[in-house]
Each structure stands twice: as C-alpha cells, then as structure tokens.
Amino acid sequence: MVGIILRSVSASASDDPPDLASPLRIAVYPGSFDPITNGHVEIVERALHLFDRVIVAIGRHASKPGYFPIEERMELISASLMHLTHAPHQRPGRVVVAQFEGLVIRYAAAQGARAILRGLRGHGDVEPEFQMALANRDMVPTIETVFLVPRPAQQYVSSSLIREIAHHGGEFERYVPAAVAEAMHRRRARPV
Numbered sequence: 001m002v003g004i005i006l007r008s009v010s011a012s013a014s015d016d017p018p019d020l021a022s023p024l025r026i027a028v029y030p031g032s033f034d035p036i037t038n039g040h041v042e043i044v045e046r047a048l049h050l051f052d053r054v055i056v057a058i059g060r061h062a063s064k065p066g067y068f069p070i071e072e073r074m075e076l077i078s079a080s081l082m083h084l085t086h087a088p089h090q091r092p093g094r095v096v097v098a099q100f101e102g103l104v105i106r107y108a109a110a111q112g113a114r115a116i117l118r119g120l121r122g123h124g125d126v127e128p129e130f131q132m133a134l135a136n137r138d139m140v141p142t143i144e145t146v147f148l149v150p151r152p153a154q155q156y157v158s159s160s161l162i163r164e165i166a167h168h169g170g171e172f173e174r175y176v177p178a179a180v181a182e183a184m185h186r187r188r189a190r191p192v
C-alpha cells in the first residue's frame with residue numbers, strides 16, 4: 001500500500017532499544033481500534049498537522065481476542081488512512097500502523113516518540129486518561145501526552161457503540177470508513 005508503513009512484526013516492549021530521541025516529531029497513537037472509526041481517523045488527521053509521523057499502534061492483549069483479529073484491524077486502519085498519504089506532497093512514513101505488547105510508554109520511548117496521542121470525547125474520558133498520563137509521565141518524563149478533541153459530530157462515536165449497533169442490525173455505516181463498513185458486513189454475515 002502506497003505511503004503507509006504496515007509493521008506486521010510486532011514490537012515487544014522487552015526487546016525495545018533504549019530511548020532514542022528522533023529528529024522527527026513522532027507521536028504514538030495507541031488503542032484497540034476494534035474497529036477504527038471516523039472519530040479515530042479525525043484524530044490522526046489533526047495530529048498530522050502537529051507531528052511528522054503518527055504511529056497508530058494496536059495494543060496486544062493475549063486474553064482479549066477482540067472483535068476483529070489484530071492483523072485485520074491493521075489492514076482496516078491502513079485502508080482508512082490511505083487518503084492521508086496519497087497527496088503528492090506527502091512523504092512515505094507519515095503514518096505507520098503497528099502493534100505492540102506491554103507498556104505504551106516503553107513502546108513510545110523505543111520508537112523515539114515525543115508524544116503519546118489520545119482522544120478526549122467527553123468528561124468520562126478525562127479521569128482515566130489523566131491517571132494514565134500521570135503514570136506515563138512518572139515513568140518517562142520526556143514524553144508528553146497530547147489530547148485532541150474531535151468535532152462534536154464524532155464525540156459519541158466509539159468502537160464499542162459501532163459493534164453494538166451492528167450486532168442489533170442498525171445502521172452504523174456513517175460512523176466508520178468504507179473499508180470498515182464492508183468488513184463489518186462480512187463479519188456479521190459469518191456464522192457465529
């Protein structure tokens with residue numbers, strides 16, 4: 001796929017090299033992305049105004065298989081962000097899709113990131129995000145947590161809401177990129 005680097009080999013935190021400050025302004029955007037929604041896409045679009053590279057990184061949890069397998073989630077993220085790397089002036093490597101295991105902050109440090117990127121939808125997000133940001137700052141003080149807020153129209157959009165609407169046969173298509181809508185239809189048609 002042109003422009004998007006897909007890191008299918010996962011980076012495990014324990015194998016990571018020591019913190020290397022990169023001359024590039026790199027942000028790691030961690031999450032489950034199960035699946036990626038228009039809300040996530042908007043956060044990446046905004047972040048590209050601030051950072052040279054955004055690494056969209058799926059956290060792997062052995063105990064949580066998820067709705068879509070990780071490899072499929074990575075493909076869906078790449079397809080959904082393709083428009084951000086197709087413009088002629090865009091350099092390759094502005095968007096990277098990856099997976100990781102272990103602590104986000106250790107993964108971010110190993111990538112030479114300056115920031116961890118998170119989205120804030122409403123005040124329900126604030127308390128847990130604040131706690132995580134404080135813990136991360138305690139572990140690696142040089143990496144900032146940057147919060148971006150979406151347009152009001154995206155504010156209530158979440159992966160779990162999309163899965164719930166799809167499960168009950170509702171119309172979820174307007175909340176997700178086209179590739180995700182197609183994958184959800186295929187997933188729904190599969191026998192359980």
Ligand code: ADP
Binds near residue numbers: 119120157158
């Ligand atoms: P997690 O399980 O880590 O919350 P998610 O994939 O649900 O993973 O979300 C990843 C990040 O994207 C979180 O910071 C979350 O707040 C943010 N996010 C999710 N949906 C939206 C949205 N509609 N608008 C803005 N940010 C969002």
